[in-house]
Amino acid sequence: MSIIRLKALRSLGPSRRCFSVGVQQEDEYVPVAQYPKILDTSYEAKQARKKEAKWKEIKDVKTVEEKQIKLNMPRYYGFKCYVFQEDKVPYNNLNLAQHITKTHLIPTRTLPEFYNDISVDGHLVAIKSQIEEALLIEYEGYKRNNTNLTEKQIEDALSSSIVKQLNRILINNLVEDNSHLLDTQVDYDARIEAFWYAGGMNPPLNVKKYRTGVEWRKHTEDDPVDRAIHYSGSPSVQLRNELPLPPIIPHSEASNPDFKVPFFKYDPRTVGTTTTHKHAANIAGYWPGEKYQFGLMSYHKRGHMLERNFGDEADAKEALHRQGILSSFGWLSAQANMLGFTTFNEITYPMVTQTVITDGQKFSFYLYQMNTILMNGDNYKENPLKNVCWAIPETELFEEIKDGKLVGFNDEVLKSLLKFYKNVPQERLGVNLRPYLAGEKIIANYSDDDKRNWLEREYKYLVSNRPRFKLDYEVYHWEKIYKIDHKTRPIEARRRPFELFVDPWKRTLDDRQPNYIPRKLRPDLPRHKGRYAKEYFP
Amino acid sequence: MRLTQILLRQHIGKHIKKHWRVQGKKIPRESSALQSLKDKNIPIYEPNEILEETRTFEKVDVIGIIPKQIAFDSTHPNWHSRVCHTYKDENVLLEGLNQAKCLTRTVELQQGLPDKIIIKNSSKELDSRVKKIIYNSHLFDSEQVKLPKLKDPERPAWNFPRLLGISESRRNVLMVAKLLQLIESLSGPQLTKQRFVLNDLQFAFPFEKSGDLIQFLIKGDTLITSDKPLQPITQDAGQDVQLPNLYPIKDTVTLNMENIYEMKNVYPVQKAISKHHPHTVFIHYNATEVKNIYEEEVTDDQILGRSLLKTFTVAATYAKEQFGEDVKVLPKPVTMQAVQSDGKFFHFGVLQLNTLDLDSEDGPKNIWYQTDKMSLFESCSYVSGKPTLVGYNNDVIKHLLALYDNV
Numbered sequence: 019m020s021i022i023r024l025k026a027l028r029s030l031g032p033s034r035r036c037f038s039v040g041v042q043q044e045d046e047y048v049p050v051a052q053y054p055k056i057l058d059t060s061y062e063a064k065q066a067r068k069k070e071a072k073w074k075e076i077k078d079v080k081t082v083e084e085k086q087i088k089l090n091m092p093r094y095y096g097f098k099c100y101v102f103q104e105d106k107v108p109y110n111n112l113n114l115a116q117h118i119t120k121t122h123l124i125p126t127r128t129l130p131e132f133y134n135d136i137s138v139d140g141h142l143v144a145i146k147s148q149i150e151e152a153l154l155i156e157y158e159g160y161k162r163n164n165t166n167l168t169e170k171q172i173e174d175a176l177s178s179s180i181v182k183q184l185n186r187i188l189i190n191n192l193v194e195d196n197s198h199l200l201d202t203q204v205d206y207d208a209r210i211e212a213f214w215y216a217g218g219m220n221p222p223l224n225v226k227k228y229r230t231g232v233e234w235r236k237h238t239e240d241d242p243v244d245r246a247i248h249y250s251g252s253p254s255v256q257l258r259n260e261l262p263l264p265p266i267i268p269h270s271e272a273s274n275p276d277f278k279v280p281f282f283k284y285d286p287r288t289v290g291t292t293t294t295h296k297h298a299a300n301i302a303g304y305w306p307g308e309k310y311q312f313g314l315m316s317y318h319k320r321g322h323m324l325e326r327n328f329g330d331e332a333d334a335k336e337a338l339h340r341q342g343i344l345s346s347f348g349w350l351s352a353q354a355n356m357l358g359f360t361t362f363n364e365i366t367y368p369m370v371t372q373t374v375i376t377d378g379q380k381f382s383f384y385l386y387q388m389n390t391i392l393m394n395g396d397n398y399k400e401n402p403l404k405n406v407c408w409a410i411p412e413t414e415l416f417e418e419i420k421d422g423k424l425v426g427f428n429d430e431v432l433k434s435l436l437k438f439y440k441n442v443p444q445e446r447l448g449v450n451l452r453p454y455l456a457g458e459k460i461i462a463n464y465s466d467d468d469k470r471n472w473l474e475r476e477y478k479y480l481v482s483n484r485p486r487f488k489l490d491y492e493v494y495h496w497e498k499i500y501k502i503d504h505k506t507r508p509i510e511a512r513r514r515p516f517e518l519f520v521d522p523w524k525r526t527l528d529d530r531q532p533n534y535i536p537r538k539l540r541p542d543l544p545r546h547k548g549r550y551a552k553e554y555f556p
Numbered sequence: 557m558r559l560t561q562i563l564l565r566q567h568i569g570k571h572i573k574k575h576w577r578v579q580g581k582k583i584p585r586e587s588s589a590l591q592s593l594k595d596k597n598i599p600i601y602e603p604n605e606i607l608e609e610t611r612t613f614e615k616v617d618v619i620g621i622i623p624k625q626i627a628f629d630s631t632h633p634n635w636h637s638r639v640c641h642t643y644k645d646e647n648v649l650l651e652g653l654n655q656a657k658c659l660t661r662t663v664e665l666q667q668g669l670p671d672k673i674i675i676k677n678s679s680k681e682l683d684s685r686v687k688k689i690i691y692n693s694h695l696f697d698s699e700q701v702k703l704p705k706l707k708d709p710e711r712p713a714w715n716f717p718r719l720l721g722i723s724e725s726r727r728n729v730l731m732v733a734k735l736l737q738l739i740e741s742l743s744g745p746q747l748t749k750q751r752f753v754l755n756d757l758q759f760a761f762p763f764e765k766s767g768d769l770i771q772f773l774i775k776g777d778t779l780i781t782s783d784k785p786l787q788p789i790t791q792d793a794g795q796d797v798q799l800p801n802l803y804p805i806k807d808t809v810t811l812n813m814e815n816i817y818e819m820k821n822v823y824p825v826q827k828a829i830s831k832h833h834p835h836t837v838f839i840h841y842n843a844t845e846v847k848n849i850y851e852e853e854v855t856d857d858q859i860l861g862r863s864l865l866k867t868f869t870v871a872a873t874y875a876k877e878q879f880g881e882d883v884k885v886l887p888k889p890v891t892m893q894a895v896q897s898d899g900k901f902f903h904f905g906v907l908q909l910n911t912l913d914l915d916s917e918d919g920p921k922n923i924w925y926q927t928d929k930m931s932l933f934e935s936c937s938y939v940s941g942k943p944t945l946v947g948y949n950n951d952v953i954k955h956l957l958a959l960y961d962n963v
Contacts, residue, residue, distance in 0.1 A: 144745070148749060151831075152752070154829075155752065155754075155829055155831075159829045159832075160754060160757065160826060161758070161822070161824040161826075163756065179755060182733075183753075186737065186740065186753060189741060190741060190745055190748040193741045194744065194745070199741070200742075203692060203734075204733070205697070206729065206733055208697070208698065209699050301698045304692070304696045304698055305695070305696050307695075308691075308696040310692075462941060464941075467940050470941030471940050471941045478720070481700070482720045484720060
């Protein structure tokens with residue numbers, strides 16, 4: 019008997035054996051036939067399943083840094099990002115900012131009810147006099163070195179030194195009764211970056227073009243396309259603690275249908291956003307390993323308002339709201355990434371921050387509760403959770419300085435500030451703050467020296483967003499003219515990517531030669547072995 | 557043989573050139589026309605006087621045009637023919653502390669800080685907070701900027717990969733600001749109410765010494781001011797102690813020699829403010845910026861000299877502001893504390909300024925107290941991927957607390 023036939027007989031084996039024993043299991047039969055779920059085999063469904071599997075993979079990665087590298091795996095030269103900077107606000111940008119952060123904006127005159135329980139009257143008088151004095155000193159008390167600075171830079175410098183004074187006075191006076199302030203880290207001019215995907219917007223022209231080029235994808239021509247968003251900002255002062263602030267509204271309230279987010283369907287470039295290639299970097303002002311991971315509040319500059327000359331008051335207000343929303347969400351989502359969540363893995367508890375935008379005299383307060391970071395794909399309509407932002411519009415701390423005295427000091431502004439400082443971060447009972455981190459949690463805890471070193475180097479290299487040693491790909495002008503538009507060189511060997519029909523931008527992060535180990539440094543192995551260093555891509 | 561070589565044997569190119577040069581400058585031949593017109597009293601005009609349009613152009617401000625930069629030469633508005641010796645943030649003195657003492661007429665009466673400053677023990681909790689601050693400013697801050705180029709003296713042409721990380725200046729700013737915040741949080745509002753903290757102030761102290769014009773132009777990176785001046789430390793004006801002898805060098809050696817300067821005493825904090833008395837000045841030391849004018853490395857002694865010179869500048873500008881421009885021996889001594897740091901080492905000093913008469917042979921001298929340079933830690937870096945702090949020294953925080961509490 020040949021082997022093949024034997025195999026065929028074996029494959030019939032079990033069922034035969036079952037019959038031959040002649041025992042019938044009763045639970046083998048059910049009254050109504052139950053069929054396995056039928057898999058949708060359409061292209062879209064298959065793509066969706068692939069994506070789900072990838073997101074699951076990211077979720078299962080054990081450490082923060084590896085998750086961030088994993089996020090970056092698809093692109094060697096970085097993703098095409100829509101760049102949002104804190105201090106560059108184009109015209110008519112609020113709706114877009116709300117859409118990409120899924121934020122419901124609540125303009126209000128007073129702080130939400132949550133703050134009613136915090137009493138500040140005991141401290142007000144003592145602090146007020148000190149703050150008045152500090153403001154006078156900052157405005158008129160000493161000589162600043164403002165040579166060669168623009169108007170914006172002068173205002174930003176003034177604002178950040180006033181903010182430092184306010185922060186100093188408030189902490190010094192409140193720290194005795196509020197021990198959480200002693201355990202708070204204060205950052206100055208921290209670097210904040212955030213990366214996430216936002217969906218729901220019309221496809222760009224090139225995407226439409228390739229979709230219409232393929233017969234079986236023509237019907238998807240107008241389907242929305244996700245945009246990679248990159249936010250960067252730098253608060254003059256920010257406060258961090260080991261524990262998170264309590265939520266302002268319960269998490270369940272976040273899916274309230276009354277919360278409305280404006281739908282922005284156009285390409286963000288239509289309202290002045292630019293694109294560039296960047297690696298996904300989520301930086302909340304500190305590296306993984308830092309214990310103080312939850313933001314309490316941040317102060318931001320508003321010198322960019324001086325450079326707006328659109329002559330539209332409504333737009334000026336919107337510009338501040340945009341800054342408030344983006345800086346709050348940007349910081350919180352970077353924090354969420356440091357806790358092991360990513361733009362594909364939803365946060366499991368709400369996070370809160372308090373944002374102040376000021377030039378020293380005008381104060382705008384923002385309270386932000388982040389309930390979701392899932393914005394990609396169809397989440398703009400299917401994810402019921404929404405982020406909420408309370409915005410207290412611009413108020414003046416004082417009216418003017420006359421004859422060396424402050425006129426019209428506004429206690430309400432100071433009270434709001436005091437309430438922000440006295441809002442005590444608390445432990446979340448029964449909540450695992452880092453549910454998607456396991457085992458080592460950060461790479462510094464790995465016992466393998468080589469792996470730790472490799473991951474540390476790779477992670478810092480990626481998020482620094484420094485240019486690659488080899489410059490990225492471009493089609494030269496002469497190629498466009500003589501090779502693409504007019505095929506004048508048909509006999510030449512086809513070596514360039516556009517002649518080989520490959521997209522060089524789709525090169526993946528691990529598509530590269532590992533480091534070469536010189537023979538001298540190799541262990542005693544055969545000549546062809548151990549040439550390349552080991553790599554630890556997650 | 558080719559024909560051209562024969563034809564070009566006599567090279568007439570230079571003759572033609574010469575001819576053009578001569579003919580290019582036409583010398584008008586004298587004619588008698590001028591003389592005869594003069595004789596007949598007929599007025600004579602140069603052709604340009606009649607043909608050329610005389611019109612004064614008004615200067616128009618065109619938006620977007622960058623004005624021409626002022627040249628740093630003798631046309632500069634602040635140019636003086638007399639040389640001024642200046643000392644700036646990035647300079648150090650050749651002879652370090654000794655030269656600084658000669659320049660500022662300062663002597664040391666004893667080793668260490670004055671006995672008045674009491675150094676208390678630090679608690680474990682405080683130490684752990686300081687350690688967190690060190691980690692935070694040296695490792696966990698997320699700034700990534702290009703760091704100075706690495707060089708190996710053994711093979712100077714070797715290019716190391718460029719490192720990105722926290723810049724030296726940011727590390728200094730973070731360390732000082734965070735330590736100060738911690739100290740103030742622990743000191744209680746009664747004390748902190750009397751103090752004020754200012755950043756990035758510019759001081760300028762001009763004076764004349766042995767016929768040389770000298771000016772100290774320095775930056776006080778952080779200045780703590782207080783509502784009352786610090787009490788003087790000692791009655792001894794150091795008359796029995798000799799200034800160091802620098803012979804054969806002059807005490808202005810390695811100062812910058814400049815012709816463009818403005819002699820003006822600047823103490824940036826205004827007198828009208830109640831908290832304008834200087835208490836402690838924090839001086840940042842940035843190893844890539846502070847340099848010798850020759851290629852030697854900066855020595856420890858030069859760093860100590862830097863502390864003294866900068867402290868003196870702050871105290872002296874304040875004294876002039878307080879007691880008038882022409883004050884010589886101060887009616888009341890000015891006391892001032894200083895901390896110099898690069899985020900890792902700390903140097904503490906206290907200066908009692910008795911006189912601004914720096915030229916005289918005898919009379920009171922200024923008094924300087926100082927500690928040795930002390931390290932806050934041995935190293936703080938990622939050691940094979942692990943954040944590691946080695947050799948924390950709690951003497952630094954004890955000294956800082958003692959200086960802050962001093963009134």
